[in-house]
Amino acid sequence: MEIMRSSDVDVELTINGHKRELRLDSSVTLLDALREHLDMTGTKKGCDQGACGACTVLLDGRRVVSCLVLAAQCGGREVTTIEGLAPDGALHPVQQAFVRHDGLQCGFCTAGQIVSAVALLDEGRTGSDEEIREFMSGNLCRCGAYPNILAAIREVAGTGGE
Amino acid sequence: MPTFDYVRPDDVAGAVALVSGDPRASYLAGGTTHLDLLLKDRVIETDRVVDIGRLPLRGVSSDDGVLHAGR
Numbered sequence A: 001m002e003i004m005r006s007s008d009v010d011v012e013l014t015i016n017g018h019k020r021e022l023r024l025d026s027s028v029t030l031l032d033a034l035r036e037h038l039d040m041t042g043t044k045k046g047c048d049q050g051a052c053g054a055c056t057v058l059l060d061g062r063r064v065v066s067c068l069v070l071a072a073q074c075g076g077r078e079v080t081t082i083e084g085l086a087p088d089g090a091l092h093p094v095q096q097a098f099v100r101h102d103g104l105q106c107g108f109c110t111a112g113q114i115v116s117a118v119a120l121l122d123e124g125r126t127g128s129d130e131e132i133r134e135f136m137s138g139n140l141c142r143c144g145a146y147p148n149i150l151a152a153i154r155e156v157a158g159t160g161g162e
Numbered sequence B: 001m002p003t004f005d006y007v008r009p010d011d012v013a014g015a016v017a018l019v020s021g022d023p024r025a026s027y028l029a030g031g032t033t034h035l036d037l038l039l040k041d042r043v044i045e046t047d048r049v050v051d052i053g054r055l056p057l058r059g060v061s062s063d064d065g066v067l068h069a070g071r
């Protein structure tokens, strides 16, 4: 059994392939651990309430909103953030497609959109425009870049669309 | 968010024991409601969060008119 006292939680997790050991308050979310404790600010905080998807990361390969996951819950697990998609500086194909299709305006939602889109391809949920829209519905874009986000994902998926 | 002890028991019996005897303890499963509405908004206060996310509590089944959530 794992018992951790408040204000004194030791968490060892793997972030983008690198083992990290952190001592955190038990109430620190994965999002705050990334941004405030590891200076990994690629993952964005939009609502901090699980509503917008800006903070989306992969936890053992599955999409989660990192604002609603405690860092302590991630002990021994693998986290992939937007930084992990382009480890050697070469953009991930989904990132390239977002650039080509202008899939953003202000860019605040973009890290979450791209992490979600990468997961969508893994999940095999890119069969049609409708399916892409449905399975991207957890990622809001206040700028309304949806048509271009869709076009970018559609191109990488090779699903022609329309 | 207020601070609390974080506990991740190895089995179901351990989790039940940690929560049932203590009104200031609570279960954490997916976390969507617990972390957001309850802890961040302080609708509930808890001294001990018992993480059941890795226990083998999966699926829903029924037998003899009884519905089982979590097995």
Ligand code: FES
Binding pocket: A044, A045, A046, A047, A048, A049, A050, A051, A052, A053, A054, A055, A056, A065, A066, A067, A068
């Ligand atoms: S910041 Fe996590 S869902 Fe909005």
Ligand code: FES
Binding pocket: A103, A104, A105, A106, A107, A108, A109, A110, A140, A141, A142, A143, A144, A145
């Ligand atoms: S590009 Fe501005 S919120 Fe999506």
